[in-house]
Amino acid sequence: MTAQPDIGTAENRVDGTMKVTGQAIYAAEYHVRDLLYGVVVSAGITRGQLTSIDTSEARQVDGVVEVLTHENRPHVPWYVTDEDDSDASSKQPFRPLGNRNIMFAGQPIALVVGISFEAARQAAMLVRASYQEASHNTCLETALPLRLTPEEKKKGNIIKGDVAAACATATARVNQRYSLAMEHHQPMEMHATTVEWHGDGTVTLYDKNQGSQHAQEQLTQAFGYTAETLKVINPFVGGAFGSGLGAAYQAYLAMLAAIMLQRSVRVMLTRQQMFSHVHRPACIEDVSLACDTASKLTAIALQATTSTSQSENYTENIVGWGPTTYPCDNIRLDYAVAAIDTPTPGNMRAPGAATGMTLFESAMDELAYANKIDPLALRLVNYSDTHGLTALPYTSKALKEAYREGAARFGWSNRSPEPRSMREGKELLGWGMATGIWEALVFKASARATLDKQGVLTIASAASDIGTGTYTIMAQIAAGVLGLTLDRVNVSLGDSSLPQAGVAGGSSMATSVGAAVRRACGKLAQELFETVSQSKDNPLGTLRFEDVEFCEGNIRLRTDPSRFISYQDIVARSDACSLHGEGSVDPATDSTSAKAKNTHSALFAEVRVDEELGVVRVTRLTLAVAAGRIINPKTARSQILGGAVMGIGMALHEESMFDHRLGRIMNHNFAEYHIPCHADVYDIDVLFVQEPDSEMSPLGAKGVGEIGSVGTAAAIANAVYHATGKRIRDLPITLDKLL
Numbered sequence: 001m002t003a004q005p006d007i008g009t010a011e012n013r014v015d016g017t018m019k020v021t022g023q024a025i026y027a028a029e030y031h032v033r034d035l036l037y038g039v040v041v042s043a044g045i046t047r048g049q050l051t052s053i054d055t056s057e058a059r060q061v062d063g064v065v066e067v068l069t070h071e072n073r074p075h076v077p078w079y080v081t082d083e084d085d086s087d088a089s090s091k092q093p094f095r096p097l098g099n100r101n102i103m104f105a106g107q108p109i110a111l112v113v114g115i116s117f118e119a120a121r122q123a124a125m126l127v128r129a130s131y132q133e134a135s136h137n138t139c140l141e142t143a144l145p146l147r148l149t150p151e152e153k154k155k156g157n158i159i160k161g162d163v164a165a166a167c168a169t170a171t172a173r174v175n176q177r178y179s180l181a182m183e184h185h186q187p188m189e190m191h192a193t194t195v196e197w198h199g200d201g202t203v204t205l206y207d208k209n210q211g212s213q214h215a216q217e218q219l220t221q222a223f224g225y226t227a228e229t230l231k232v233i234n235p236f237v238g239g240a241f242g243s244g245l246g247a248a249y250q251a252y253l254a255m256l257a258a259i260m261l262q263r264s265v266r267v268m269l270t271r272q273q274m275f276s277h278v279h280r281p282a283c284i285e286d287v288s289l290a291c292d293t294a295s296k297l298t299a300i301a302l303q304a305t306t307s308t309s310q311s312e313n314y315t316e317n318i319v320g321w322g323p324t325t326y327p328c329d330n331i332r333l334d335y336a337v338a339a340i341d342t343p344t345p346g347n348m349r350a351p352g353a354a355t356g357m358t359l360f361e362s363a364m365d366e367l368a369y370a371n372k373i374d375p376l377a378l379r380l381v382n383y384s385d386t387h388g389l390t391a392l393p394y395t396s397k398a399l400k401e402a403y404r405e406g407a408a409r410f411g412w413s414n415r416s417p418e419p420r421s422m423r424e425g426k427e428l429l430g431w432g433m434a435t436g437i438w439e440a441l442v443f444k445a446s447a448r449a450t451l452d453k454q455g456v457l458t459i460a461s462a463a464s465d466i467g468t469g470t471y472t473i474m475a476q477i478a479a480g481v482l483g484l485t486l487d488r489v490n491v492s493l494g495d496s497s498l499p500q501a502g503v504a505g506g507s508s509m510a511t512s513v514g515a516a517v518r519r520a521c522g523k524l525a526q527e528l529f530e531t532v533s534q535s536k537d538n539p540l541g542t543l544r545f546e547d548v549e550f551c552e553g554n555i556r557l558r559t560d561p562s563r564f565i566s567y568q569d570i571v572a573r574s575d576a577c578s579l580h581g582e583g584s585v586d587p588a589t590d591s592t593s594a595k596a597k598n599t600h601s602a603l604f605a606e607v608r609v610d611e612e613l614g615v616v617r618v619t620r621l622t623l624a625v626a627a628g629r630i631i632n633p634k635t636a637r638s639q640i641l642g643g644a645v646m647g648i649g650m651a652l653h654e655e656s657m658f659d660h661r662l663g664r665i666m667n668h669n670f671a672e673y674h675i676p677c678h679a680d681v682y683d684i685d686v687l688f689v690q691e692p693d694s695e696m697s698p699l700g701a702k703g704v705g706e707i708g709s710v711g712t713a714a715a716i717a718n719a720v721y722h723a724t725g726k727r728i729r730d731l732p733i734t735l736d737k738l739l
C-alpha cells in the first residue's frame with residue numbers, strides 16, 4: 001500500500017495524466033449540440049467613432065447566421081441605456097458593442113456568428129466599418145503631465161519626516177528615473193466561452209476564468225440571470241496570471257449572441273485579440289534614496305505613474321513595497337495614473353509589487369554601489385522585524401533565513417564587488433540580488449467532503465485550478481485528515497454550483513480553500529465516528545473521539561490498531577448512501593491577527609553577457625522563499641519556477657511595443673512578443689525556508705502563486721550591471737539598450 005500523503009509531501013499532480021492525455025477539457029473544447037461559432041471583428045482605428053458598419057457582404061457568406069453590432073445587439077440590463085452612451089468621461093467598465101465609440105485599437109466592433117468557425121472567420125474579414133478618427137495617445141511618457149492621483153489611493157500617498165533635509169545630509173544618494181514596459185498576460189489557453197443554450201431559460205457557460213462564481217456573478221448581473229439560471233463551469237484553466245479574474249469580453253459577446261439567436265454559441269479570442277484585453281500597465285517611477293554612513297536608509301521618495309485607460313482608473317500598489325520592507329524616518333510616496341488610449345489594465349501576477357519592487361530594488365542596488373557596501377549587506381543593515389509603514393510585527397518573517405540560505409546556495413560570498421570584474425571566456429559574468437515581498441491573504445471559502453459506499457472521498461468546491469496544483473493539494477489535505485491514499489480521493493472544482501469560493505488570485509487559494517477542505521474533512525471524520533458509535537454491534541465498543549484515529553481508510557483504536565472498522569462499513573451502517581462534512585473559512589474569524597501578513601523572498605541571479613553581441617543569458621537563479629507552511633513542495637516549487645520565468649521575461653524580454661502613430665501594438669503575436677522559452681531558462685534553484693506561522697491562516701500556509709514574480713527581474717537587472725557596468729533603468733533590458 002502506498003504511504004498516506006499529508007501536508008508537506010511532494011506529490012505529483014493528480015490531474016497530470018488527464019492533462020497530458022487530452023482528457024482535461026477546456027472552455028473552447030466542450031461538445032455542445034447545434035453549436036454556433038462567433039468570430040470577433042476588431043476595430044481598425046485607435047480612437048474615434050464608427051460612422052457606419054456594413055455587414056451585407058459578410059451576411060452573404062454561406063453558413064453565416066448573424067452579425068452582431070452595436071446597432072442590432074440585444075438590449076440586456078448590462079447596457080446602461082439602450083444606446084449605451086457611456087463614453088470616456090463616464091468611467092464605466094468597457095462593454096463591447098455598447099455604442100459607436102472606439103476607445104482602443106483592436107476594440108471588438110462586431111461578432112460574426114456562423115454554423116462553422118471557418119464561415120464566421122471568412123465573413124469577419126468582410127465586415128466593412130467606416131470611422132471618424134480622433135487623435136490618440138498610447139505613450140505613457142507623453143501622458144505624464146496629465147497624471148491624476150486616484151481618489152482611493154490618496155491615503156497611500158504618504159509624507160513622513162523631511163525628505164529634503166535627509167537627502168541634504170546623506171552620505172550617499174540615488175536619484176533616478178526607472179520604467180517598465182507594458183506587459184500582456186499570455187497564458188497558453190486563449191480566452192474562450194462556450195455558451196450552452198438549454199432553451200428552458202437556463203444557460204451553462206464553459207468559460208475560461210479564475211473563479212467560476214465571480215464570473216457567474218458578473219454575467220448574471222449583466223444579462224439579468226440568477227445563480228440558478230446561469231451556471232459557469234471551468235474545471236481546467238490553461239493559465240491566466242490575472243487575465244481571467246473576471247469574465248473576459250468574449251464571454252459577454254457569446255452570451256449576447258446566444259440570447260439573440262436562442263442558440264448555443266462559442267467565442268474564442270485569437271492570440272492577437274489577447275492583446276486587446278487586460279495587461280500590466282506601463283510604469284514610470286522616480287526613485288530617490290539616501291543613506292547614512294552606516295548604510296541605513298534616511299530617505300525614500302517615490303513618484304510613480306502607471307498607465308490606465310480613458311474609461312477607468314486602474315490602480316495598483318506600486319510605491320508601498322520598498323518602504324514596507326525597509327523602515328525609514330523620511331518618506332514621500334506619490335502614486336498616480338495617466339490615461340492613454342488602451343483597454344483598461346488589470347491585475348497581472350503580483351500586481352503592483354512585481355513592478356514596484358523591481359524598480360525599487362534596482363535603486364537599492366545603485367545605493368549599495370554609491371555607498372560601497374555589498375548589496376546583501378545593505379539589505380541586512382536595513383532589515384526589519386516590523387512592517388516599515390505600519391510598524392506592526394509580522395505573523396512570521398523568515399526573510400533573514402532566506403537571505404542566509406539563498407546566499408549560501410548561490411555562493412554569494414565569492415562575488416567580487418567591482419562591475420566587469422568577473423569573466424568567463426568571452427562572456428562577462430554578473431551576480432545580482434534583490435528582495436521580494438507579497439501579501440498573504442485568506443479569502444472566504446467553503447468545501448464539502450462526501451464519502452460514498454465504496455469508501456471513495458469526494459471534495460467539492462467552486463474554486464478553480466488555473467494550473468497551480470489546486471486539485472493536488474486539496475486531495476492531499478483531505479487524504480491527510482482522513483487517512484486515505486490519493487487514489488481514494490476525487491476533487492471536484494470549477495463549477496459555480498459547488499460550495500462558495502473566491503477567485504484563484506492573490507495567492508490565496510491554498511490558504512483559503514485548503515483550510516475549508518480540512519475543516520470539511522474534520523466534520524466528516526466526526527460524522528463517521530458518530531455513525532459508528534451509534535450503530536448496532538459497534539465493533540469498537542464505547543469510545544470517545546480522542547480514542548480513535550483515521551488511518552488507511554479505517555477508524556481504529558489508538559491503543560489497539562487491530563480493532564478497526566472500514567469507512568465502507570460505516571457508510572453501510574448509516575441510513576444514507578453517503579456521509580458528508582462541510583467546512584468554511586472566513587478571514588473575519590480565521591485570520592484576525594492584527595499583525596502584518598506577508599511572504600518574502602531573497603533572490604540571487606547570475607547572468608552571462610556576450611560583450612560583442614550584448615546577448616544576456618540568465619544562467620543561474622536562486623530563489624529562497626519564506627511563505628509559511630508549504631503544502632506540496634513539488635507544486636509549490638513549480639509556482640516559484642513559473643514566477644521566476646516571468647521575472648526573466650520582465651527583465652529581458654516582455655514588452656508590448658506600440659507604434660504610437662497608429663496606437664497599435666506591433667508585436668501582438670508569440671513570434672514577436674518575447675516570452676522566455678526553454679532556451680532562455682537555465683538553472684533555477686528554489687528553496688523554501690522554515691517559517692512556522694500559526695496566526696496567518698488555519699493551515700499555516702501563506703500562498704506561493706505570486707511571490708516568485710516579485711523582484712526577480714531586479715536581481716537580473718542588478719546582475720547585468722555587475723557584469724557590464726551599464727545600468728539600464730528602463731526594463732526590459734533589450735540588446736539595443738545594452739550595446
Ligand code: MOS
Nearest residue numbers: 242347349505506
Ligand atoms: Mo492574480 S494577478 O492575483 O490572478
